[in-house]
Amino acid sequence: MLRRFRLEEPTSVAEVSELLGRFGDSAKIYAGGTELLLAMKEGLVQYERLVNIKGVTYLNEVKQNNGEVHIGALCTHRELENSPLVKEKLPALAKLEENVANVRVRQVGTLGGNLCFAEPHADPGTLLIALGAHLVAEKGDGKREVPAESFFVDAYETALEPDEVLTRIIVPVPAQPSGICYMKFGYLERPSVGLAVAVKLNSGKTAIDDIKIAVGCAGPAPKRVAEAEAFLKGKSVDEATRTIPEAGETAGRASQAISDLHGAQDYKEHIVQVLLKRSFQNALSQCT
Amino acid sequence: MAMTTLRHSDLQTLPISFTLNGKLQELDVEPHELLLDVIRDRLGLTGAKRSCDVQVCGACTLLVDGRPVSACTTLAFEVRGRSVMTIEGLAENGKLHPLQQAFIEHGGFQCGFCTPGMILAAKALLDQNPHPTEEELKHFMHGNICRCTGYKKIIESIMAAAKNISEATH
Amino acid sequence: MQFEKQVEIQAPREKVWNFIWDVDQFIACVPGCKEAKTIEEGKRYSATMVEKVGPFKVEFPTTIEVLERDELSRIKAQASGADNKIGSRMKLDLEVKLREEDNKTILQFVAGVDILGKLAALGHGIIKRKADQVLDEFAQAVKKRLEGDS
Numbered sequence A: 001m002l003r004r005f006r007l008e009e010p011t012s013v014a015e016v017s018e019l020l021g022r023f024g025d026s027a028k029i030y031a032g033g034t035e036l037l038l039a040m041k042e043g044l045v046q047y048e049r050l051v052n053i054k055g056v057t058y059l060n061e062v063k064q065n066n067g068e069v070h071i072g073a074l075c076t077h078r079e080l081e082n083s084p085l086v087k088e089k090l091p092a093l094a095k096l097e098e099n100v101a102n103v104r105v106r107q108v109g110t111l112g113g114n115l116c117f118a119e120p121h122a123d124p125g126t127l128l129i130a131l132g133a134h135l136v137a138e139k140g141d142g143k144r145e146v147p148a149e150s151f152f153v154d155a156y157e158t159a160l161e162p163d164e165v166l167t168r169i170i171v172p173v174p175a176q177p178s179g180i181c182y183m184k185f186g187y188l189e190r191p192s193v194g195l196a197v198a199v200k201l202n203s204g205k206t207a208i209d210d211i212k213i214a215v216g217c218a219g220p221a222p223k224r225v226a227e228a229e230a231f232l233k234g235k236s237v238d239e240a241t242r243t244i245p246e247a248g249e250t251a252g253r254a255s256q257a258i259s260d261l262h263g264a265q266d267y268k269e270h271i272v273q274v275l276l277k278r279s280f281q282n283a284l285s286q287c288t
Numbered sequence B: 001m002a003m004t005t006l007r008h009s010d011l012q013t014l015p016i017s018f019t020l021n022g023k024l025q026e027l028d029v030e031p032h033e034l035l036l037d038v039i040r041d042r043l044g045l046t047g048a049k050r051s052c053d054v055q056v057c058g059a060c061t062l063l064v065d066g067r068p069v070s071a072c073t074t075l076a077f078e079v080r081g082r083s084v085m086t087i088e089g090l091a092e093n094g095k096l097h098p099l100q101q102a103f104i105e106h107g108g109f110q111c112g113f114c115t116p117g118m119i120l121a122a123k124a125l126l127d128q129n130p131h132p133t134e135e136e137l138k139h140f141m142h143g144n145i146c147r148c149t150g151y152k153k154i155i156e157s158i159m160a161a162a163k164n165i166s167e168a169t170h
Numbered sequence C: 001m002q003f004e005k006q007v008e009i010q011a012p013r014e015k016v017w018n019f020i021w022d023v024d025q026f027i028a029c030v031p032g033c034k035e036a037k038t039i040e041e042g043k044r045y046s047a048t049m050v051e052k053v054g055p056f057k058v059e060f061p062t063t064i065e066v067l068e069r070d071e072l073s074r075i076k077a078q079a080s081g082a083d084n085k086i087g088s089r090m091k092l093d094l095e096v097k098l099r100e101e102d103n104k105t106i107l108q109f110v111a112g113v114d115i116l117g118k119l120a121a122l123g124h125g126i127i128k129r130k131a132d133q134v135l136d137e138f139a140q141a142v143k144k145r146l147e148g149d150s
Helices: A014-026 A036-042 A077-082 A086-088 A093-099 A102-108 A111-117 A124-130 A226-232 A237-254 A265-287 B035-040 B098-105 B115-128 B133-143 B152-168 C013-023 C023-028 C118-122 C124-148
Strands: A007-008 A027-030 A049-052 A063-067 A069-071 A136-140 A141-145 A152-155 A163-171 A180-187 A193-201 A208-216 B014-020 B023-029 B061-064 B066-071 B083-085 C001-011 C034-040 C044-053 C058-071 C074-083 C086-103 C106-119
Touching: A014 A027, A014 A049, A014 A136, A014 A152, A014 A163, A063 A086, A063 B061, A069 A086, A077 A086, A077 A093, A077 A102, A077 A111, A077 C106, A086 A093, A093 A124, A093 A180, A093 C001, A102 B066, A102 B133, A111 A163, A124 A136, A124 A180, A124 A193, A124 A208, A180 A265, A193 A265, A208 A237, A226 A237, A237 A265, B023 B035, B035 B061, B061 B115, B066 B115, B098 B115, B098 B152, B115 B133, B115 B152, C001 C124, C013 C023, C013 C086, C013 C106, C013 C124, C023 C034, C023 C124, C044 C124, C058 C086, C086 C118, C106 C124, C118 C124
Parallel strands: A007 A049, A027 A049, B014 B083
Antiparallel strands: A063 A069, A069 A163, A136 A141, A136 A163, A180 A193, A193 A208, B014 B023, B061 B066, B061 B083, C001 C106, C034 C044, C044 C058, C058 C074, C074 C086, C086 C106
16 A cells, blocks of 8 residues: 555646656656656655656657657657667667566556666666767756766666656667667566677778677666777777677676675676677677 | 645545446546555455565556556556456456466466466457467566466467467457 | 775874764764764764665664773764664664874774665665765765864
8 A cells, every 4th residue: 555645747847847846855756657656665765746747748759850769758668669660770779678677567667767766777778878878858948968878876866856857868870880789687577787789880890980888787877888998999890809808897897786686796797798798799790 | 854745635536437347437546546456455356466566476467458557556547548457357248268268278377366467468468469479478478477387388378369369260 | 784994084183082072073974964962971872864865765863872982092882773754773883993193093983784674675785885975975074074174
């Protein structure tokens, strides 16, 4: 049984933001509720008001805008896994969404809610960082874009201000020849280690033009591992493939892995190394 | 200690109407009521079970607009204007649904606790994908947990039902 | 959970020692700590600890008991508190040691922290990180205050 709360049902982002500003800590945005209601049931959080953001209907569209895919924050995981546009332009994201939690969570859980709750053991944030996505935060009549790699500050903490609303996720469509791969490892309900790689090769497909690597779930927040990227960038495909274990070690150390029920720190760092090798090979095979 | 922002006048009753197993249902609910509690305790339909309570096991699966949701983690007012199906609504005029028939014939349940959720999830699967491969079936049913059967018979039952349904419609 | 911290303070030992027993100054260095009161001078104190991890907030009314005191060198204390709203309890065993080295004072903390109840659901790793952060901030705040006005 949940504690009693009052339901607010605004129909615009400005209204949502105003309610959050007015009621502060005693109000919270409610979308799919797949994380929020669990925390409320556990008694870990209490709110006097839930702001039902699903009334702001224009937040659940997926659109293409020049070389970018714009994803509304209220898109459910299920909508994204089935979206023709996402499947065509960002197949790695569609595949990730297909494997979030279970079909019932995917049915009502939203991408925006997932990102804003910032549970350490989650999937989308990691891939969005590797894709160089930007998150649009709005309040009142103000709007700003936060790069995904700066969005996740700490466990359960994002860069959003208390009265800001995440409205859109902007993902650039990767330039070719490129390969994107997200892999996760876990045996509990939530993933224990997640890793995303975005590789762009030169036109001759012989060398790494650009590479982005992000690690999630192992540490308190998903993060980009620039050190491992720098190690691989510019190398020939052969050289990079040969030295990927070293890059994996660097990525593991940089992941800020925490020892917990999902595994010890060194175990997680090792898994990072394994996932980097596999996802890098997968991404390379997409390029050729 | 922060002062509460709520006043007595803030207490809400939300009148909702939805179809339940094909029949119109009209109820007043409070915002914090969970769908599982309304279905089980207020409407007396106890097929859906509270098991893990964290939407991991699927024993509370209900179909809302034909799609599976965890009733334990759904606020009751969310079904306003929608259609809800529970396991009690699957059989028509006393005739078992092919899935129910298949689960009986193929031994798809032992204690039966997970079964209402299993069958409803399988229905949602077959409604969307009438001829799933075993891989597709396993992926869709991944969130419905059974402690008794080891899943083999459940898979057999669903595949058999899929065959029966498609044969019946051709 | 066990923690060990050490901080070098450019201040004489006696000044550091007196600082510790100045309840208001000391408590001001503990992040999230407020409403400190002396119940029995040198023996018992009370305070409220407020900590936040994302949306999860705890408020522990805490009692602190001084168990052992070796003048100018060591303090052993115990603190405990409960947040009934969130159904969690906190226990802290703390040992503080001071020693002089050159013209500096080395302040050393050894802390054993236990979190019981619902809050533990957040996960040992997250809580340990938070506790580590709090102790770090505390040590730095003490250093800053003591070095600041010398």
